[in-house]
Amino acid sequence: MQWVLNIAVIVVGAFTIRPMGLSGRGLAVAALFAVNCVVMLARALPEGKVPQRVAVVWLGFGCVAAAALIAATHDGTGYLFAYFIAGHIGFRLPARRALALAALCSLLCGGALYFRIGPGYEALPWVVGLTTGIPVLVGMVNGSQRRAVLAAIAAAESAERAARAEARAAVLTERGRIARDVHDVLAHSLAGINMQLELADALLDTGDLDKVREANDKAHSMVKESLKQAQWTVHALRADSLPLVESLTAMLDSTGHRESLTVTGTVREVPAQVTQNLLRIGQEALTNAARHAPGAPVAVELTFTADATELSIRNGPATRAATAGVGSGMGLIGMRERVALLHGTISAGPITEGPDEGGWHVEAVIPG
Template sequence: MSRLDGVTTGGSERAAGTRWWWGTLRDDLWTTKVDPLPPSTWLRWLPHGIVFLAALGVLLGDAAQLGDNGGLDGEFAFLVALGHSGAMVLALWRPVPAWWLSLAAMLVGAAAVRAVMDDGYKFTWPWTAAGLIAHLFVLLLLALRVRTRVSLEALGLTALVTYVVQGLVGARNYQPTGQVAVVLFAVVVVLGIALRGRREARTQLAEQTSLTAEERARRTLLEERSRIARELHDVVAHHMSVISIQAQVAPHLVENPSDELKENLEGIRENALEALTELRRVLGVLRSETPDVPGTTPDRGGTAPHAPQPTLDRLGALVENTRAAGLTVTVEQEGRRRTLPPGVELSAYRIVQEALSNVLRHAPGATARVRLVHLPIGLRVDVTNTRPTRIPAPSQGAGHGLLGMRERAAMLDGSLRAERLPDGGYLVSAFLPTDGDPDRPTDDSPHDAAHDIPHHSTHHSTHHSPEDRTP
């Protein structure tokens, strides 16, 4: 490469760098973007009120200084002062145009005073006292809302213009304010940048906290749904096993079954076995404990891997275990009891179980009442408790008992309501719709469930973590 080529390449790079610098400066400072000052946390319009009062003081003080001491006409001095004060108010919404206006007001005022300045009086120049205060406000409001680079560019251009006016142009018999002004401007810009960084850090922290809470809620929801899926798997797997066994036994119950019947029953059995295999494969994934994987929680529900899922037939044992824990519980049933779908039985049992567990944790000394209402279109479950007589112990945990109950009700297209009662107690009310035949009652009569069901001593597991009972 020749020396001429090197000079040409270096000149092109410098020209490109100059164009980039100029384009960046133009994009940053040649804009009329609206950027309103946010309201105060304590008193909403406090910052705006302070700026308006300061602008009024700058208007009166600058007009008097320019007119009485600067030798300008009253109308012209008022216009220059209006430029400084108007820049302060404009900076509340458009900080960059306000900075240009304040700088222009300084140049106009300095030029006008220089033209009429005599040797008999030393005037503060090029920045008047009121103009200096106005530009400090403008730079502070600018630094609070724009990027650091833009604030430093505005500070640099302000210092450059001040140096050119005072150092290169100059005037006769004046008190220089350029050095003091630049130092104060730098202090104000640094303060504004620091406050803006603190505000952005607090905003980011609040956003991160919100995201963390949302992620925790999402993880809790997934855990609850996984637990519900594991329990429902046991119910479905039981019925699939029954279908397979019935399809295998059916040909032996008929004399001389046809080949078509045998083939169809064999197909039913194979499909049931295949579905059962797939269910067990899914269950293996859901029940696998992965404590070393981030974001996962081991199953600590206490349920054996192949334990039968509870139904309302075990409600008596649940109530007896709760009474043994020190809680007074009464059970009522209304309506004609009938056979319910397994999902409804399981969900109703778990809702009662979780509600009673919440009473034990959050309402010590209270009494609870479980009310089951058998309706033609579904089952209503109400669990209420009275006001606690003792202060509950602090509970720690994820707090997703109500979430699990709501998920169970929503899974069945039902609804759940949890609310505090006027007397200080608490109510959990769920409606679980059914599609069964309302005219098919069971052999049991609708009397107290505690006497309707054998009171065996099987210990129930709660699967719950402590929670805030506020819905």
Template structure:
């Protein structure tokens, strides 16, 4: 496709062509001085935007010695679009009027005090005023557009500030709810688990109570950090919690409360986003095993081959009935969305032995 020329170049070309046509119509070839000045004035229009006042002054001699006036009027229009000095524009319009009314041959003379001279003066002054008014109108339109753009930006900024204020209030309210309700309840869980750990003689119950207490304390720490972040709504963005990596997989599995076998050969140099995706996928899969397949064992396999990370989490059939727990059913949906953002996929489904399997595959982009 051939690129389109800029609009400014088209306008300059149109002005120069119109000025040359004006020269062709009004200047005879046997008038070398008039022809040279008129052609020079027409060619100088290409610089009218860079030096508007200078170009206007350089085009005035063509008006003095010939009837080719378009170049001077175009230069006057350009000057009027850029300058805000009304006095200068009035003087330039007067200079054009006097130059157009001056007869150069056989000797310079200006005839004003006659009926025809006054009529010519009015006509010439109106001709000079037209580009001035038109240029001032273009300048006002340009200023109005800039002002409207500034108003639009100010309104957008005001809307953003309003949205940030609403968000800050919601964050503060959420922080209060988390502190007053969720943290309180998790604290009670930790206290009750600690009491059970001390009071029971059953080894299995004591171990389960210790696990519950440890997880409750960890959850409380994370909740406190989240509450502080939510309250600090005007500071720079921060992570809600320290983001996990592959080095945290063993701790995740040990604290899951599920008999889990882990096999992994993933390199440690994977991008942090991929490491978090692997961690969150395994975490969600083990949570689902704990909720929906009590008593089941799990197997986690994570491998790296063909520039891709592949993770499989499978569990056996449950040995106890599942307890009904509240769920928003967004876990697998969130995993699929996270994988899609990284160019990967998440698939899941039941296995032949009555268990369940979840598979994650993520491409690894090599650094250039």
């Protein structure tokens, strides 16, 4: 719409403004007409590309050119350029500078008519010249609306970028969770199965078939346990709710610590994520106990308090030689990550006193 109006003012001015020619006063009017067209069409220049000082100079020059066009012509619609330039001033400049330039435009145009500088408009009162600055208010409103729209668009784009970043963070968090589950299910289970199969292979050379069968049975038992763990992982990924006490009991039963669980407090259903992470922490602690302290007694305590669920696993010192091996180093890191995601706390370290001195303890506290 703005472009249509600008072009219309130029076309109408080209046909009505007189004198206009290639010599004398007509040439001066033609030059002023061209200057006013350029100043008015310069509205299309992007605001960020034109320094404010340059805009003040060119628009101030436009006010002078508009007043000079009014003074130099004796007929036509040359005064419309002053109105449009004043509107552009309000659109382009801050309020204080815009009002100052608009006042200058009014004074110059009104003075040109009042003092009859040049032929002027015989039928146009000088008060009309004073009104040429009024469109600055319209320009200020339009500029304010445009800036508000741009700010809203920028805010929407910023919110969209934030949403994309949050989505990427959620994907990375989920990847981390799945990586921990894969570590827990595969690294521990397959390492244990591999140890038993290597033991069975070594025992074949001794001819002790009973021990070979025992190692083979242990490997089969670990395979079954791995399948259970895989089921827990699938349940967790589907956000299904697992019964914490029953699942923990089944885990201890499969590892040969059937009677080691003590439950205190009022048993209640906890969120699936809390159940899954507590089970994984328990599994990690039991696997480490079996690896580094074989034959050691294990005590597991699950406590339900008013505002938290606590899981404690303690094991004594080893009663037989541990099998040499190097862990992945990710177990304790994974436990800390799990608890941190649920805004809980975890402590893990050696036991330095009491009947279990020389053993290890892990205690996780998760709110809710």
